[in-house]
Amino acid sequence: MGKPFERTVEIVNGLMRPMAQFWLDNPMPPFEDYARLYSAIINNNADNYERVAAAMCDPQRKVALFEFGLVPQPFYAFDCAPLCLEFYPSFFTRTNMNVVYEFLDAAEQAGLPSDVCSTDRFIVGAALSDELPDNAFFVTSSSPCDGTRIAYPILHKLLDCPMLYLEAPFRYDREAIRYYARQLKSELIPFLEQITKKPFDIDRLREAVIESNKAYEYLVDIHDTFTVKPAPHPGLLRIMPYGSFIQGAGHPGLTETLKLLRDDAVGRVREGRTQGPFEEKHRVLWVHVPPTYDMELFNWMEEHFGAMVVTNSLSSTAILEPIDTTSLDTMLEGIAWQGLDMTMSLMRFDTEKLIDFSLHAYDHYQCDCMIVTQHVGCNSICGARGLIRKVCRKRDIPVLFIEFDYNDDRVLPPELMRTQIEEFFTTVME
Amino acid sequence: MEDLRYFAEMASELNNAEIQAWKRAGKRVIGTVCSNIPEELIYAAGILPIRLRAPRLQDTSSADSLLHRINCSYTRSVLELLLRGELGFLDGIVTTNTCDHMLRLAGELQAEARMPFIHYFSMYHALGKAADEWFVLEMEKLKGSLEQAFSMKISDDDVRRAIFVYNRTRRLMGQLNEFRKADPPPLSGTEYFQIVLAGMSTPREQFNDRLEALLPLIQSRRAGGAVQSRLMVVGGGCDAPEFIEFIERKGARIVTDGLCFGMRHYSGTIDENDANPLHAIALRYTNRAACPAIINGFPQSYGILSKLIREWGVQGVICARLKFCDHWAGARKLLAEELRKDGLPLLDLEREYSTTSSGQMSTRIQAFLEMLKSQA
Numbered sequence: 189m190g191k192p193f194e195r196t197v198e199i200v201n202g203l204m205r206p207m208a209q210f211w212l213d214n215p216m217p218p219f220e221d222y223a224r225l226y227s228a229i230i231n232n233n234a235d236n237y238e239r240v241a242a243a244m245c246d247p248q249r250k251v252a253l254f255e256f257g258l259v260p261q262p263f264y265a266f267d268c269a270p271l272c273l274e275f276y277p278s279f280f281t282r283t284n285m286n287v288v289y290e291f292l293d294a295a296e297q298a299g300l301p302s303d304v305c306s307t308d309r310f311i312v313g314a315a316l317s318d319e320l321p322d323n324a325f326f327v328t329s330s331s332p333c334d335g336t337r338i339a340y341p342i343l344h345k346l347l348d349c350p351m352l353y354l355e356a357p358f359r360y361d362r363e364a365i366r367y368y369a370r371q372l373k374s375e376l377i378p379f380l381e382q383i384t385k386k387p388f389d390i391d392r393l394r395e396a397v398i399e400s401n402k403a404y405e406y407l408v409d410i411h412d413t414f415t416v417k418p419a420p421h422p423g424l425l426r427i428m429p430y431g432s433f434i435q436g437a438g439h440p441g442l443t444e445t446l447k448l449l450r451d452d453a454v455g456r457v458r459e460g461r462t463q464g465p466f467e468e469k470h471r472v473l474w475v476h477v478p479p480t481y482d483m484e485l486f487n488w489m490e491e492h493f494g495a496m497v498v499t500n501s502l503s504s505t506a507i508l509e510p511i512d513t514t515s516l517d518t519m520l521e522g523i524a525w526q527g528l529d530m531t532m533s534l535m536r537f538d539t540e541k542l543i544d545f546s547l548h549a550y551d552h553y554q555c556d557c558m559i560v561t562q563h564v565g566c567n568s569i570c571g572a573r574g575l576i577r578k579v580c581r582k583r584d585i586p587v588l589f590i591e592f593d594y595n596d597d598r599v600l601p602p603e604l605m606r607t608q609i610e611e612f613f614t615t616v617m618e
Numbered sequence: 619m620e621d622l623r624y625f626a627e628m629a630s631e632l633n634n635a636e637i638q639a640w641k642r643a644g645k646r647v648i649g650t651v652c653s654n655i656p657e658e659l660i661y662a663a664g665i666l667p668i669r670l671r672a673p674r675l676q677d678t679s680s681a682d683s684l685l686h687r688i689n690c691s692y693t694r695s696v697l698e699l700l701l702r703g704e705l706g707f708l709d710g711i712v713t714t715n716t717c718d719h720m721l722r723l724a725g726e727l728q729a730e731a732r733m734p735f736i737h738y739f740s741m742y743h744a745l746g747k748a749a750d751e752w753f754v755l756e757m758e759k760l761k762g763s764l765e766q767a768f769s770m771k772i773s774d775d776d777v778r779r780a781i782f783v784y785n786r787t788r789r790l791m792g793q794l795n796e797f798r799k800a801d802p803p804p805l806s807g808t809e810y811f812q813i814v815l816a817g818m819s820t821p822r823e824q825f826n827d828r829l830e831a832l833l834p835l836i837q838s839r840r841a842g843g844a845v846q847s848r849l850m851v852v853g854g855g856c857d858a859p860e861f862i863e864f865i866e867r868k869g870a871r872i873v874t875d876g877l878c879f880g881m882r883h884y885s886g887t888i889d890e891n892d893a894n895p896l897h898a899i900a901l902r903y904t905n906r907a908a909c910p911a912i913i914n915g916f917p918q919s920y921g922i923l924s925k926l927i928r929e930w931g932v933q934g935v936i937c938a939r940l941k942f943c944d945h946w947a948g949a950r951k952l953l954a955e956e957l958r959k960d961g962l963p964l965l966d967l968e969r970e971y972s973t974t975s976s977g978q979m980s981t982r983i984q985a986f987l988e989m990l991k992s993q994a
Contacts, residue, residue, distance in 0.1 A: 301947045301968075303688065303941070303944075304944050330743030330913040334718045334944035334945055337743060337912075338948025340913060342952065345952065353744045355743060355752065358715045358743075370748070371748050535718075536721075539722055539726070562686065567686075567689055567718035567944070568718035571689045571721070571722025572725065573686050574685060575725055575726065575729055
């Protein structure tokens with residue numbers, strides 16, 4: 189057992205920072221043109237983890253561990269350092285798979301079955317291995333999935349630190365959003381006041397929301413550029429802005445990073461130079477999670493088949509308006525909407541709505557095929573398979589289903605996944 | 619026992635003789651998929667709510683092609699029944715989203731069922747004041763949906779009458795359960811579960827009358843010698859009396875449970891004097907032992923289970939959870955830790971919905987019972 193967050197900080201200092209610098213010093217062909225963007229987004233990610241590490245040692249501050257179903261702005265309003273735990277496994281899958289195996293094994297040895305989602309097993313394993321940050325508290329909603337709903341009560345017992353559960357509605361109308369917003373007001377704010385021993389200051393919240401609105405506008409602009417053919421920016425760069433938003437919305441560092449990406453993408457569109465290193469032949473909607481352990485997959489798809497993942501069903505369709513900062517109620521309603529309708533929280537949608545949402549993205553980004561991953565820990569996306577297939581047949585959409593574990597390359601190694609993708613693009617899509 | 623045969627027969631088929639008679643009388647039947655769906659409201663509409671089960675179904679290959687092998691076998695079995703046309707006697711289904719399996723089953727039922735009424739009842743997943751509020755909102759939606767689909771009005775008095783009938787069932791079931799405290803209990807766990815399932819599959823007034831008549835007979839029944847071990851069974855999707863019988867044949871007696879096809883279905887009564895009957899119904903659902911799908915429900919649930927364990931003299935607990943059920947996987951872990959503190963052993967049996975016996979389960983149950991015996 190090491191010290192809390194020790195391995196995370198080691199990776200930030202020993203790998204992420206040097207990698208960000210490496211991109212600037214030795215831009216890797218054929219992506220030289222995007223080097224500063226890669227560097228900026230890696231540094232933004234590293235900054236986020238460093239802020240968490242700093243808050244751990246600061247008696248005046250707290251680390252806010254939160255889940256999908258929430259966004260960071262309320263935590264910034266109380267000067268906390270937020271960490272979205274759902275993203276935490278991918279920090280390690282991209283940098284050190286041995287840590288991932290270790291945490292998964294720790295959770296299983298403690299009694300969590302191997303068929304529970306690897307994200308939740310990882311988080312429980314990280315807690316058992318003392319890697320989660322201390323000086324922390326948890327806030328989670330009951331969305332999005334079964335795995336979340338079992339992992340957090342177990343974490344609560346393991347860590348014995350303050351935890352707040354919010355009741356996430358599994359509907360998506362205004363009434364449902366207001367229901368959730370009322371809980372943010374009556375439960376989250378008093379909880380944060382109690383934990384941080386700081387009174388709620390509406391102006392601090394407004395500052396964070398205004399900051400996140402700026403970042404959000406950039407995010408929408410970035411996504412809009414992906415509707416252009418060919419789409420600007422290579423593979424992973426298209427996915428990363430959205431994930432960064434969920435982790436850092438409300439922090440000026442994120443706004444600055446997204447502005448850089450946005451200015452670059454918009455500039456390319458204006459100047460008619462969106463063509464990247466590889467010719468765009470196919471536009472792919474990636475449905476559900478991509479493999480986090482194969483960073484090169486998207487670039488490989490572009491290089492070998494001209495297949496550009498231009499959007500992702502969980503993270504590339506900006507469907508929201510900026511948050512209205514008129515009053516506390518309007519801000520909380522906007523925060524509720526963002527928390528519930530972004531990323532994995534979309535999985536609470538009923539199947540018809542979930543498919544409609546994906547089809548909307550498919551049409552909006554002018555895709556010509558879908559890759560649907562069946563993460564073996566996700567009962568929800570796997571259970572939607574039949575209806576997705578039916579809709580795709582009806583609309584004549586070529587679709588590839590890949591069964592894998594998005595955090596664990598032992599379930600489907602990268603080579604075997606690439607074989608399936610290769611067969612798809614060299615047969616169905618030829 | 620002759621009087622118990624009726625309950626066994628009603629439990630053995632989904633579309634049993636009572637349901638067929640009800641239908642012949644021109645009345646409607648609605649299937650529900652989860653004990654979190656407030657049946658009282660359906661009954662208030664003059665419609666018979668029955669909990670969907672798939673007795674003895676072994677092959678789910680058609681459903682497997684729509685759902686996924688990692689979806690639990692209960693949801694695949696219900697879908698299989700629908701695809702085979704075996705739910706054709708239903709006038710509707712109320713689906714829900716208790717867990718991700720149920721959520722996706724709801725999608726398939728909505729797409730595949732050709733029935734006049736398919737309603738999606740959106741469940742809460744965290745206890746608290748918000749959940750009570752949400753439950754009432756959802757009941758109002760269900761009520762409106764029933765009224766629209768069947769061109770009727772459900773008055774507060776209708777709801778109160780249904781509450782009265784359901785409360786009577788729960789009180790009678792409570793009395794039956796009290797008998798199981800005796801050593802030996804006058805009825806086996808298998809017999810008890812047959813009664814439990816019959817209650818979910820027959821018109822309630824009729825069931826109540828039958829049960830009321832049965833109680834004195836059970837009370838005066840002379841049971842055999844003391845049983846070796848008194849067990850509790852918990853878990854999800856466990857509705858086969860054959861499975862309970864399989865355990866009891868080894869010398870144990872199931873004296874209480876924490877099943878949604880059992881204690882959770884019948885526990886607690888509804889305040890009949892509440893000015894808002896929907897609010898009263900909501901409180902009964904949120905105050906009973908929480909389903910493991912409720913993110914913060916374990917402390918409440920364990921409080922109730924531990925009381926049952928003490929009062930019914932339980933010596934060991936069997937957790938019969940369905941494969942791929944994350945919620946019961948988590949609850950089992952939390953439960954095992956609490957039981958360990960209380961010095962009570964737990965046997966974790968992962969099973970498929972249709973599995974009522976197997977060589978491996980037999981060996982494990984036998985070993986568990988021997989361990990209990992050696993501890994006695």
